[in-house]
Amino acid sequence: MIAYALRRIALAVPVLFGVSVVVFLVMALIPGDPALAILGAFATPETVARLNADLGLDQPLPVRYLIWLKGVLTGDLGRSYALDRPVLDEVRDRIGPTLILASAALSLSVFFGLAAGVVSAVRQNTAFDGAVRLLLLVGISTPSFFFGILAAQWLGVELGWFPTGGMVSLFGGRGLFDLLHHLVLPAVTLAVVATAIVGRLTRAAMLDVLRQDHVRTARAKGVAEDRVIGVHALKPALVAVVPVIGLQAGYVLGGAVYVETVFQWPGIGRMLVEAIGRRDVLLVQGGVLVVATLYVAINVATDLLQAALDPRIKT
Amino acid sequence: MGRLGLGFICVAGALAAGVAGLVAMGAGRAAIPPDTLVIGQLAEPKSLDPATVTAVNDFRILVNVFEGLTRYRPGTLEVGPGLAERWEILDGGKTYVFHLKPGVRFHDGTPFDADAVKFNLDRMLDPKHPAAGTGPFPLSFFFKPVREVIVVDPLTIKLRLEAPYAPLLSNLAYPAGLMVSPTAVTKLGRGFARAPVGTGPFRFAGWESERQVRLEANREHRDGAPKIDALVFRPIADANARLSEMLAGGLDVMPELPADSVAAFRGDPRFRLAEAAGPHLWFLILNVREGPTKDVRVRRAISLAIDRETLVHDVLQGTATAPAGPISEAFGPASDPAVTPYPHDPEKARALIREAGAEGARVTLLAAEGGSGMLEPIAMATAIQSDLRRVGLDARVETFEWNAYLARVNGGLKDAAMAEMAWMTNDPDTLPSLALKGSATPDKGGFNAGYYENPELDRLLDEARAEQDPKARAALYRRVDRLVHDDAPWAFVASWKQDAAVSASVQGFELQPSFLMDLRMVNKK
Numbered sequence: 036m037i038a039y040a041l042r043r044i045a046l047a048v049p050v051l052f053g054v055s056v057v058v059f060l061v062m063a064l065i066p067g068d069p070a071l072a073i074l075g076a077f078a079t080p081e082t083v084a085r086l087n088a089d090l091g092l093d094q095p096l097p098v099r100y101l102i103w104l105k106g107v108l109t110g111d112l113g114r115s116y117a118l119d120r121p122v123l124d125e126v127r128d129r130i131g132p133t134l135i136l137a138s139a140a141l142s143l144s145v146f147f148g149l150a151a152g153v154v155s156a157v158r159q160n161t162a163f164d165g166a167v168r169l170l171l172l173v174g175i176s177t178p179s180f181f182f183g184i185l186a187a188q189w190l191g192v193e194l195g196w197f198p199t200g201g202m203v204s205l206f207g208g209r210g211l212f213d214l215l216h217h218l219v220l221p222a223v224t225l226a227v228v229a230t231a232i233v234g235r236l237t238r239a240a241m242l243d244v245l246r247q248d249h250v251r252t253a254r255a256k257g258v259a260e261d262r263v264i265g266v267h268a269l270k271p272a273l274v275a276v277v278p279v280i281g282l283q284a285g286y287v288l289g290g291a292v293y294v295e296t297v298f299q300w301p302g303i304g305r306m307l308v309e310a311i312g313r314r315d316v317l318l319v320q321g322g323v324l325v326v327a328t329l330y331v332a333i334n335v336a337t338d339l340l341q342a343a344l345d346p347r348i349k350t
Numbered sequence: 351m352g353r354l355g356l357g358f359i360c361v362a363g364a365l366a367a368g369v370a371g372l373v374a375m376g377a378g379r380a381a382i383p384p385d386t387l388v389i390g391q392l393a394e395p396k397s398l399d400p401a402t403v404t405a406v407n408d409f410r411i412l413v414n415v416f417e418g419l420t421r422y423r424p425g426t427l428e429v430g431p432g433l434a435e436r437w438e439i440l441d442g443g444k445t446y447v448f449h450l451k452p453g454v455r456f457h458d459g460t461p462f463d464a465d466a467v468k469f470n471l472d473r474m475l476d477p478k479h480p481a482a483g484t485g486p487f488p489l490s491f492f493f494k495p496v497r498e499v500i501v502v503d504p505l506t507i508k509l510r511l512e513a514p515y516a517p518l519l520s521n522l523a524y525p526a527g528l529m530v531s532p533t534a535v536t537k538l539g540r541g542f543a544r545a546p547v548g549t550g551p552f553r554f555a556g557w558e559s560e561r562q563v564r565l566e567a568n569r570e571h572r573d574g575a576p577k578i579d580a581l582v583f584r585p586i587a588d589a590n591a592r593l594s595e596m597l598a599g600g601l602d603v604m605p606e607l608p609a610d611s612v613a614a615f616r617g618d619p620r621f622r623l624a625e626a627a628g629p630h631l632w633f634l635i636l637n638v639r640e641g642p643t644k645d646v647r648v649r650r651a652i653s654l655a656i657d658r659e660t661l662v663h664d665v666l667q668g669t670a671t672a673p674a675g676p677i678s679e680a681f682g683p684a685s686d687p688a689v690t691p692y693p694h695d696p697e698k699a700r701a702l703i704r705e706a707g708a709e710g711a712r713v714t715l716l717a718a719e720g721g722s723g724m725l726e727p728i729a730m731a732t733a734i735q736s737d738l739r740r741v742g743l744d745a746r747v748e749t750f751e752w753n754a755y756l757a758r759v760n761g762g763l764k765d766a767a768m769a770e771m772a773w774m775t776n777d778p779d780t781l782p783s784l785a786l787k788g789s790a791t792p793d794k795g796g797f798n799a800g801y802y803e804n805p806e807l808d809r810l811l812d813e814a815r816a817e818q819d820p821k822a823r824a825a826l827y828r829r830v831d832r833l834v835h836d837d838a839p840w841a842f843v844a845s846w847k848q849d850a851a852v853s854a855s856v857q858g859f860e861l862q863p864s865f866l867m868d869l870r871m872v873n874k875k
Binding site: 192 | 354355358361362368369372373375381382383386388393394396403404405486488489491540541543544559560561562582584586587588590591594595597598600721722750751752753754755756757758760761773792793795796797
């Protein structure tokens with residue numbers, strides 16, 4: 036098992052390297068540059084060239100990449116041009132809010148997705164099953180930007196139940212309750228699609244397992260129905276569901292980019308959007324590297340969990 | 351119902367109860383305190399060092415922290431005393447002597463004097479200045495004709511220019527001319543951009559990234575403390591989110607309304623809509639060097655083909671008017687009232703295009719996705735495209751993200767026929783001098799991306815720049831207005847009526863034609 040884990044982690048290194056090369060190339064290929072973003076509408080080719088030279092951007096691309104890579108290997112992600120502060124500090128400030136948002140959304144989608152899938156499968160072809168399937172279909176087809184705007188408008192503006200944006204109140208109460216109060220809308224928005232995907236998959240996997248011989252045997256032996264569903268059926272069904280939950284963790288991190296913008300959540304997704312607009316190459320590199328590392332870590336963890344659930348998977 | 355179902359119901363019930371609790375607790379959530387004014391910003395400021403920024407979004411904060419030697423009189427673009435109480439113009443406009451107000455101090459307690467003025471101007475103009483590294487200073491060209499800054503005595507400063515330069519007084523009132531504390535800049539270096547120190551009615555009290563910039567009343571200000579205790583500028587980049595926040599009561603002022611949301615505020619008693627026309631111009635730069643637009647008949651045809659009224663009323667929902675020439679009506683007598691917008695005349699446009707042999711010619715229109723002052727650039731480009739197709743031009747739109755757009759357009763139009771552009775300026779000299787003069791083509795470091803060259807225009811602009819008599823100067827700009835309108839190197843499309851939604855409890859809020867937002871007189875009921 037440990038050897039398997041190490042092998043999976045070793046495989047992650049070339050992935051991260053590849054990601055960093057691609058991001059570096061893409062940022063170099065899109066038109067516009069940091070100097071232009073700093074100088075604004077009054078930038079002239081001459082002042083842009085001078086500032087680019089000051090920022091060290093006049094050097095050839097491979098040289099710039101190697102300088103960056105050398106820094107990364109020594110724990111230095113460089114300095115953001117636009118914010119004039121170390122990339123590592125900015126990323127450290129921003130990753131916390133994103134993790135809070137993503138883990139809340141993922142917990143919601145795992146809980147409700149599994150529950151909906153299991154109940155729907157157990158009561159296959161009842162009205163309840165039909166309603167859940169319809170809900171899941173709507174959930175999977177609703178883009179989060181649409182859902183987010185509707186939720187902010189209705190629950191935030193019209194009813195005034197939740198703040199329409201931010202992570203803590205600007206005035207007065209800052210504390211756990213305040214944070215949770217701000218978290219509800221973005222977390223639910225981010226969770227919608229993931230819940231629907233997990234729910235549909237759980238239902239399909241459960242239906243498949245419930246028809247298998249060992250379930251019939253368990254029932255014949257007189258095992259309590261709860262135990263049949265919760266242990267004999269759900270555990271093997273999870274083998275199919277866990278990798279999808281892992282994938283959803285990745286999608287939730289990606290979806291955070293939009294949800295953070297709509298709800299002014301000060302996370303890494305919004306940081307990336309703004310950094311790209313400003314062509315803040317090193318900040319984009321640093322941010323993407325951290326997100327990619329998280330993504331890879333989640334994938335490795337998913338693989339390991341799957342292996343633990345299903346002894347047939349070779350470790 | 352088994353234990354599994356019961357477990358699920360318990361957890362779901364607990365979650366629902368928790369959320370209900372949050373709603374209940376949040377119901378009493380603190381609203382904006384009455385002594386604080388919250389302004390919704392389009393973006394996080396780039397910097398709070400006035401010499402380094404170009405965006406109106408950042409100017410809104412800066413003019414409350416800093417002051418310049420001169421200042422726009424409320425409701426006008428006329429310049430009155432600021433930190434200088436009076437001045438003399440000598441040598442036929444080549445020497446300016448400013449007499450500074452005595453007893454003015456920066457928020458850090460250091461005196462504002464002639465040395466401070468010299469530090470401020472030299473920092474932008476002299477690349478060898480000890481604080482030159484706090485740049486770049488993109489608007490330093492506002493003071494380019496200044497050859498020497500001489501401290502006469504602590505309260506007198508003399509500027510020697512290489513040539514007479516009438517826009518100087520107005521440029522000194524613009525954010526690039528706002529005076530920063532030399533002590534603070536020297537101490538903090540580039541860090542000054544996040545901890546600004548000025549002489550203005552509000553002092554800097556904190557900047558939390560992506561959350562707020564906070565200013566507090568400067569009670570020692572020589573004109574007395576401002577009426578409100580604190581200003582909070584909240585960056586909310588997403589227009590829908592900004593709108594939700596305003597409607598939910600999280601903002602007191604929301605400037606630069608998306609055109610589609612203006613109707614939502616009009617007629618809602620909880621809000622007031624503030625408007626003020628200013629020298630904003632949205633135009634198409636036409637390629638005068640190559641392609642069909644080289645022919646003045648085609649250029650005029652384009653101006654005749656564009657249905658400005660429909661654009662202004664439907665696409666922009668009445669938030670703009672149709673401009674006639676390069677000199678905005680907001681500049682008063684400098685704009686020629688006899689110059690009227692090109693009428694919408696597709697018949698005549700088609701005839702001109704036929705005459706020029708440009709029927710079916712392919713023209714590329716470069717469009718931005720957003721950007722400072724660009725209004726609704728994609729919707730406008732699409733409308734213009736269909737207007738041009740109707741008169742026989744094969745118009746294609748190419749869209750770019752703002753940053754990429756500036757790189758593409760500021761470098762010159764090259765093979766494209768036209769490009770959208772918008773400017774907000776402070777003096778009739780600025781726009782034509784920077785973007786229409788023969789000496790302002792991109793290869794010479796200017797913004798004349800359509801390569802227009804007209805010696806007559808250049809001569810008029812040089813003369814106007816040197817003219818000290820405001821009436822004679824205005825007369826010269828009226829000729830500029832007429833000439834550019836007729837020669838049509840640009841097609842003038844819209845002039846934005848700057849707007850803001852203001853909560854009904856806010857009093858004394860006025861938008862200024864300068865696009866600057868001085869909040870010292872604002873109060874809340």
